[in-house]
Amino acid sequence: MGSKVVMVVDMQNGVLATPRFDRAGRCARINQLIAAADQVIFIQHVGPGLELNSEAWQIVPELHQPAHALYVNKTACDGFWQTELAAQLEQQDISSFVICGCATDYCVDTTLKVGASLGYRITVAADAHTTADRTWATAQQLINQHNEVWADLILPGNPVQVRPTAELLAIWQPETVNP
Template sequence: MSTLTDRPHTALLVVDVQNGVVAGAYRRDDVVANVADLVRRARQEGVPVVWVQHSDARLVRGGDDWRIVPELVPADAEPLVEKLYGDSFEDTELESVLAGLGVGRLVVVGAQTDACVRSTLHGALVRGYDTTLVADAHTTQDRTQWGAPPPEQVVTHTNLYWTHQKAPGRTAGTVATKDVDFATTA
């Protein structure tokens, strides 16, 4: 279990599901629907939902591309962490938010699979969190023109390697949306 003492709780971490991030993304509507289902379930079960929102030269704070997609509406009491780097922990208040909630286990969803999602997964694991990726609730855009694999291969590869990720005293893995159990999911 988590190496973080006195942190028995799980949180759903929603990374960068913003208009400008998921516009044209692989299976965008399916992924957003899965994220919405998980947000609904987490709220019903009293599991904290923590939102992460990226800003940069293209995602200008307050602009339409920067906004979280209209299908997802953070509740007023749910923490929203703004970030400037791929890893959602880097130079943000995410760690203190999670500590305040007693969270040692994260269920991660969002975008971009090959950038902020991967960075955040690794950032969480090295910081001591049990970290589960929801296999059908993350996406990325097509970057094949720059030599990257097609988006479906990026998603599949990320699911494959995260399923087998290990670290001393921590768990990692993947799970499908329908199989997420916030009470037992690492």
């Protein structure tokens, strides 16, 4: 996987004010990815109830924010739509990243599909994204469904990878040389 880049979508106080599936576990795994990453990009939604610089707009306190992290504000489900995300990725020479965060079925899904269509090589941290129960499906069902759909997404030459956090961390471990 080249450089180790993690994109954390909408893990904000106001977004997670709604109960989300396995919040503590998801935050713990996102922190593991953040700790192992060379670069972290936080995507933050701005809109009604998530006003810029408000308490609701802030990243949840349980997530570590490295000093060198990048931040991108968005106003739509798509992290690329009318934002500086593509320019930031180009400036940092980033062509692949691991995506995680909230909400699986809205902003994570849209950002992932648009990013993959733009040619970015994207890996989903399968157990590090979350959502809320919806009218017709539980959060856990939605997470499992989206992991399955993403793994089978037809993008010739640029398949989306879906891997558990532990597997990603193992891939990112430097090779140990035996003397």
